[in-house]
Amino acid sequence: MQQPDIEDDFSGPLRADLWVDHYLPHWTTPERSAARYSFQTEGMQLRIDLEQLNWRDEDAPLRVSNLQTGTFAGDLGTRVGTHRHREDGLVVRSPTPTRLLWAPTAGRVELTVSASVDPQCMLAAWLVGTEHLDAAHSGEVCIFEIDGHAVGASTLARSGIKAHTDSAIETDMADVCLPFDASKPHTWSVDWGENRTVICCENIVVRDIPQAPNYPTFLMIDLFEIGQPSGAYPKTAMLHSFRGWTR
Template sequence: MEGLSPGDFPPNPLEKEGYRLEFHDEFTGPRLDTTKWFPYYLPQWSARERARPSYILRDGCLVLQITADQQPWCPEFDGGVKCSSIQTGVFAGPLGSEFGQHRFSPACRVREAQENARLYTPRYGYFEMRAKGVRAPGNHVALWMIGYEDAPERSGEIAVFEIMGAHASAEAARVGHGVRRWGDPNLRDEFLEPFLPIDAAQWHVYALEWLPDHLEFSVDGVKISTVGQSPAYPMQFMLSIYEVPGDIESGEYPKQFWVDYFRAYRPLRDRPSGS
C-alpha cells in the first residue's frame, strides 16, 4: 500500500473486536487470487473474452482500470458501456436462456455457457473495503452485491457504495448506497445519494453491516444511513469500474479504481449462518 496523503483515511486493523474474519484479500500477491475472485463481469450475457477486466496489482493494491483502447463489454445488450469488474460467484442457465445473474435488460440471453461457482456468497455479516476512485464524468466505481440468483426471485442488489465521477470533486462526493429490488418481490427500491465531505479520489473505508432485518452503511467509521429491509439469501460481491458513453471527459488513461483491501467478518454473537 502506498503512503498516506492529507485526506486519506488510514487502513483499519485486520482484527475487528466482536467479529471473526471470514474472508479477505489484501491484494499483496503477484497475481489475482482466482480462488477468491472470478475475473469476469457477468460473462453469461457476453463472453469471457469481452468480459475480462483490465487490472494490475501494484503497491499491495488491486487497480481495476478502463484503458484508452478498451472495448465495450456487451454491446448487444449494454451498448457502449465499458467495464472492468471481478466477482465472487457466477450462475447462468443454459445457452440461449433468460436465466442468469443480474439480468439488467429484458433482451438479455445467455450467450456463453458458464461453469457455475460460489467462491464467496455470504448471508449477513460485516464487510468493508478501503478504496479510492476517480473524479471524471462518464466513469463510476462501485462495491455492490447481487443475489446468487439460483432462483429468479433471489435477485436483489445491495450497493455498498457507488460513486459517479460527475458528482465528485476535491471537496465532496455523492455516495450512492442502498437496495434495488430487481426481481425480488419482498424488496423495494431504496437508494440513497447523500453528498459527503470527502474526496473520493483519496483513500476511504466503505462498509456495510448486513443484518436480518436492516442494513447499516458507513464511511470512514461513521454511519451514514440505515435501510430498514434486508435480502434473506446468499449474495456475491462485485468490484467494478465503468465508463458510460455520452458524458466522457477527455483526459489521461487509464481511469483507475484502487482497492487496498476487501474484508468480510462474521459477528461472534449468534446470527444465521453464511454459505
Template sequence: MEETKDFPANPPEKQGYRLEFYDEFNDTVLNTHKWLPSYLPQWSSREQSAPRYSLTGQSLRLHIEADQPAWCRDYDGEVRVSSLQTGCFSGPKGSKIGQHKFNPKLVVAEAQPTARLYTPKYGYFETRLKAVPIPGYMVALWMIGFEEQPEDSAVIDICEIFGQDITAESSQNGYGVKQFNDPSISDESYRDELAIDASKYHIYAAEWTPTYIDFYVDNVKTRRVEQSPNYPMQFMLGIYELPDRLEKNLSASAWPKTCEVDYFRGYQPVNDYR
C-alpha cells in the same frame, strides 16, 4: 486549505467479529480462488467482459483503457467495465437463466460454470478504495443475489461513486437496496453528500443482518435500511465508463482511467445474528 488526505486503513481484527474472507491485494497476481475476472459473463463472454487490471503488491488497480471493448454491446451499448465478482450462476446457452438480468431481452450467450467463491448470507463487509474524479466514470462495490431462483435477485449497493460528484471538498456516495426481481424488497436508494474527497482512500462498509442493513463511510454509520434479502449474495467490485456522462474532450486525456482498491474484507459476528 489543508491538503485532503487518505482515511487510514482499519486493522483486520474487528471486535466481536471473525474475519472469514479477505483480500489485501498484497500479491502481484490476482487470487482467482477469491475473484472471477469477468463481469456478468453469461450475457457476453468471459473474454469480452474481462477486466483490465494490475496489482502493485500493495493494491489492486482496475483500469478502463483506450482500446478496451464494450463489455456487452448488444444490450448495454458502449458501456465499458472492468470488474471482479465472487460468484457466477447461469443456465445453458440460449436460455434466459442468469444473474442480474438487466435487460428483458437477454439470453445466455456463453454458459458459465457455477462458482461460489464468496456468497455469504449476512455479515459485515468493507472496502478501502479510491474512486475516479472524472465525469463519465463510476466506481462501485455492490452485491447481487446468487439467483439460483429468479426472485433471489435483490441488489445491495455499498458504494456507488460517480466522477462528476467528486471534488476536493465533498463527494457523493450512493447506497441502498434495489428490488430487481425480488418481490419482498422495495427500492430504497440514497445519495449522500459527504465532506470527503473520494479520489483519496476512504472506507465504505455495510452490515447486512436478517432484519436490516447499516451503511458506513469511514466507520461512521450513515443510514439504516429496514429491509434485508434472505438468501446468499455475491460481490461485484468494478469501474464503469458511462458514455452518456463522458466529457467531449475525454479521448485526448490520459489513459488508463484507474480506481485503486486497498483491501476487501468480509466478517461474521462471533455470536452470529440473534
C-alpha cells in the same frame, strides 16, 4: 470484532479462490467481460483501457472492469443467471459454471477504495443475489456508487437497496454526501441480515434500512466507463483492502 472469514489486501496475484475477474460473463463473451487491472504497492488498480471493448454492443458505449465472488448461469440462450438487471434481451451467451467462492446470506463487508475522478467513470460495490436457488433472489445491497464527476473536496455517492425482480423487498436508494475527496483511500462497510441493512463510510452511518436480502449474494466491485471514449487512458480506480464476515 472477531477475525474476518475472508480477506484480501490486493497485493497480487489475483486470488482465484475468491475472485472472478469478469463482469457477469454469462451475458456476454469473454473478451468483452474480462477485467483490466494491475497490482501496485497500494493495491489493485482497476483500469479502463483505450482499446477495451464494450461489455455488450447493445449497451454501448459501456465498458467495465469488475471482480465478483462467484458465477451462476443457465443454459446457452436462456435468461437464467445472476443479475438479470435489464429487460431488453439479456440471454446467456457464454455458458458459465456455478462457482460460489463467497456467497453469504448475511454478514459484514469492509472495503477500502479510491474512486476515479474521470467524469465518465463510476466506481461501485454491490452485494447481488446469486439467483442460483431461485430466480426471485435478485435483490441488491448497493454499498456505494461513486461517479467521477461527483468527486471533489466533498463527494456525492449513492447507496441503499435495489429490489430488481425481488417482490419481497423495495428499492430504497439515496444520495449521501461524503465530507472528503473520495479519490483518496476511504473505507465503506455494510452489515446486513435479519431485515436490516446498515451502510457506513469512514465509520459514520450513511444508510440504515429496515430490510435486507435473505439469500446468497455475490460481492461485485467494478469500474465503469459510460460514454464514448474520450480523455486520457487508462482510467483508473484503486482497491486497497477487503474483509468479509459470514453470519
